[in-house]
Amino acid sequence: MSSTGKSDRYLWAVFTCFLAFCIGFIHHKWFFPLVVDFPLVFDDDAAADAAAMQILAKAILDQGSLLPADFSYGNQLVFLRSSPFIAFAFILDLNGLDAFIIGSSLSIALWGGVLYLFLSTFLNSNWKGALFSILLLLPLGFWEFNYVLGQQSHLSNVVLSIGLVVSISLYITKKSNLFVIAAGICLFIMSLEAPIRGLLVLGPIFAALLFAGNLRKKAIVSASLGLTFISAYLLNKLLVQLRPLYLNYFNVLSFSSTNEILDNLGRNSRETLSNLSSLDVISGENISLIGFIILATGLLLLAIYLGLFLYGIFEATKVAKLKFHNGSRPADGENVNDVCIVRLTSVFGIVIGALAVAALSPESSRHYLWSVLLAKLLVLKFIFDLLSTYFGRNKAAVILICLVFIMSSWFANLAKHKWNTARAMKHTNFSETAEAISDISKYTGIKNIYGEDDHRMMPLNIFIPNINAQTLTLAGEEVSIFPWLTRPSWSCVEGDVLYYLKDGPVDEEIKKRLVDVGGIQIKNGVSYTIWKGPRVWRPPSTAGC
Structure with missing residues (x-):
C-alpha cells in the first residue's frame, strides 16, 4: 500500500471513530434512557449492569489496575467494556452522568474504529468500510440497542467476532498470513475475558471451514485457532484465581431434556425475532402513517434476515453435496469464496448457538448475538449491492443510510415520543x-x-x-x-x-x-x-x- 493509501485509510479510520463517538453520545444522551427506563423506573437489568461499569471505573482509577481487586466480578472477568473509558472521563474531571456518557461514547468510538479496520479490508474499500461500520452500529432491535450500544456487554464480542470471521475468510481466499495472526488476536482477546464466547464463535468457524477447499490452509487455521483458544483459556483460569468470580456458570449448568430443548428453542427463536427489528417499540401505539412505515420496513427486514438464513442453509447443503458426495470435489467456480465463508459462519453461528443455549442455558439467547450482527452485515451488503445496480454506488449509499435509519429503533422511539425524547424523560419523579x-x-x-x-x-x-x-x-x-x-x-x-x-x-x-x-x-x-x-x-x- 502506498503512503497516500495508508494516509487515506488512517483518515477514514479517524472519521469512523468520530462518527461512532457521535452515535454513542446520541444513544446515551437521548435514547438509551427511554427503552430500558434507565432514569425513569429501575426495573431492568440493563440499568444495574450499565451502572456497574461506573463502579468498576472508580475501582480502576483508585487501584490503578484494569482488573482491580476491589470489585466483585459477576459471572466473568470484565475489561473490554466501557469502564476504562469512564475512568478516563473521571481523569478529565467529568463526573456522574457526564462521565458515563462520554466514557461510553469513547468506548463505542474505539470499537467502531476497530470494526472499520476489518471491514475496509474485507470490502476492499475505505469508504465502504466506514459506511458499513457506522450502519452496523445503528441499532435496529433491542439487542443492539441495549447489549451493543447501551450497557455494551456484547460490543467488543461482536466486533472481535466479526474481525475473527472476516480475517479467516480472507486468509482462506487470499495468501497473506497476517490474516491468521489478526484472527488469532481477536480470538485470544475475547476468550481471555470469557472463554465461552470464544468457543461459541470457534465452533461455527470450524463448521464453515469444512466447506473450504484448501486443506493446508484449513489445517493451519484449525491448529492456530485451537492453540490460541487453549492459551487464552488457561490464562483466563489464572486470572480468575487472582480475581475470583461471584458465580461460575460452568459449575451450575445442567443438561435439558428433549421437551425442554424444544420449548427453549421455540421461546428463544421468538425472542431472537423480536429483537431483530424495532417492531416491538411501536407495539400498542395507535395506527398512523409513520407506524405503517415502521411496520413495513420492520417486516421487510425480518423477511430479508429469514431469506439470508434459508439461503445459507441451502448453500451449505449444495456445497456439502458437491464436496462430499461420492468423494467428488466442487469445480473451481463452485468453491466457496470469502463472502460464502462469512455467510456460512453466520448461519452456523445461529444454529449452533441456538442449540447450545437451548440445551444448556435457556435464558442466554443473546450469546449468539455476534452471529446476528454478522448476518446484519450481509443483509446490509445485499441491500447495497441491489440498490447499486439501479442507482449507482453513491446514491445507493445515501438510500441505504436513510433506510437503515427508518428501520432503526431510534426512529421508532422518535415517532413514539412525537420527535421529542427529552420531553418523555421529564415525565418522572x-x-x-x-x-x-x-x-x-x-x-x-x-x-x-x-x-x-x-x-x-x-x-x-x-x-x-x-x-x-x-x-x-x-x-x-x-x-x-x-x-x-x-x-x-x-x-x-x-x-x-x-x-x-x-x-x-x-x-x-x-x-x-x-x-x-x-x-x-x-x-x-x-x-x-x-x-x-x-x-x-x-x-x-x-x-x-
Whole structure:
C-alpha cells in the first residue's frame, strides 16, 4: 500500500471513530434512557449492569489496575467494556452522568474504529468500510440497542467476532498470513475475558471451514485457532484465581431434556425475532402513517434476515453435496469464496448457538448475538449491492443510510415520543429523588447510601456525582451486601450512612434494624424514605475490613 493509501485509510479510520463517538453520545444522551427506563423506573437489568461499569471505573482509577481487586466480578472477568473509558472521563474531571456518557461514547468510538479496520479490508474499500461500520452500529432491535450500544456487554464480542470471521475468510481466499495472526488476536482477546464466547464463535468457524477447499490452509487455521483458544483459556483460569468470580456458570449448568430443548428453542427463536427489528417499540401505539412505515420496513427486514438464513442453509447443503458426495470435489467456480465463508459462519453461528443455549442455558439467547450482527452485515451488503445496480454506488449509499435509519429503533422511539425524547424523560419523579439524595449527601457529608433492589440502587452511582450506592439483600435472617458487580470495600464503612428505602421486604427489615439502633428518618418522599443511621449489615469476609 502506498503512503497516500495508508494516509487515506488512517483518515477514514479517524472519521469512523468520530462518527461512532457521535452515535454513542446520541444513544446515551437521548435514547438509551427511554427503552430500558434507565432514569425513569429501575426495573431492568440493563440499568444495574450499565451502572456497574461506573463502579468498576472508580475501582480502576483508585487501584490503578484494569482488573482491580476491589470489585466483585459477576459471572466473568470484565475489561473490554466501557469502564476504562469512564475512568478516563473521571481523569478529565467529568463526573456522574457526564462521565458515563462520554466514557461510553469513547468506548463505542474505539470499537467502531476497530470494526472499520476489518471491514475496509474485507470490502476492499475505505469508504465502504466506514459506511458499513457506522450502519452496523445503528441499532435496529433491542439487542443492539441495549447489549451493543447501551450497557455494551456484547460490543467488543461482536466486533472481535466479526474481525475473527472476516480475517479467516480472507486468509482462506487470499495468501497473506497476517490474516491468521489478526484472527488469532481477536480470538485470544475475547476468550481471555470469557472463554465461552470464544468457543461459541470457534465452533461455527470450524463448521464453515469444512466447506473450504484448501486443506493446508484449513489445517493451519484449525491448529492456530485451537492453540490460541487453549492459551487464552488457561490464562483466563489464572486470572480468575487472582480475581475470583461471584458465580461460575460452568459449575451450575445442567443438561435439558428433549421437551425442554424444544420449548427453549421455540421461546428463544421468538425472542431472537423480536429483537431483530424495532417492531416491538411501536407495539400498542395507535395506527398512523409513520407506524405503517415502521411496520413495513420492520417486516421487510425480518423477511430479508429469514431469506439470508434459508439461503445459507441451502448453500451449505449444495456445497456439502458437491464436496462430499461420492468423494467428488466442487469445480473451481463452485468453491466457496470469502463472502460464502462469512455467510456460512453466520448461519452456523445461529444454529449452533441456538442449540447450545437451548440445551444448556435457556435464558442466554443473546450469546449468539455476534452471529446476528454478522448476518446484519450481509443483509446490509445485499441491500447495497441491489440498490447499486439501479442507482449507482453513491446514491445507493445515501438510500441505504436513510433506510437503515427508518428501520432503526431510534426512529421508532422518535415517532413514539412525537420527535421529542427529552420531553418523555421529564415525565418522572426520579430527578426529584436524585436531587433530594444529592442535597442530603452534601448537607450531611455522607457519601455512602444503601437500600434494596439492584435496579434502584446501582444507577444512583451514575446520576449522583460522588455517591457510593450499594444494594442490600437478605441472607436468611441477616442483612448482607448483594455481591454482584460492586466494590466489597464499600461494605466496610464506619459511622453513619444513608438508606434509600421503599416498601420491599429487605427495606422493611432495614427499617426495623434502624429503629433498634437509633437511626432517624430525614426525608419522606413520594413512595420512598431516606434514613440516616449506622451500618445494619455484616460485611462479607471478602471485603477485608
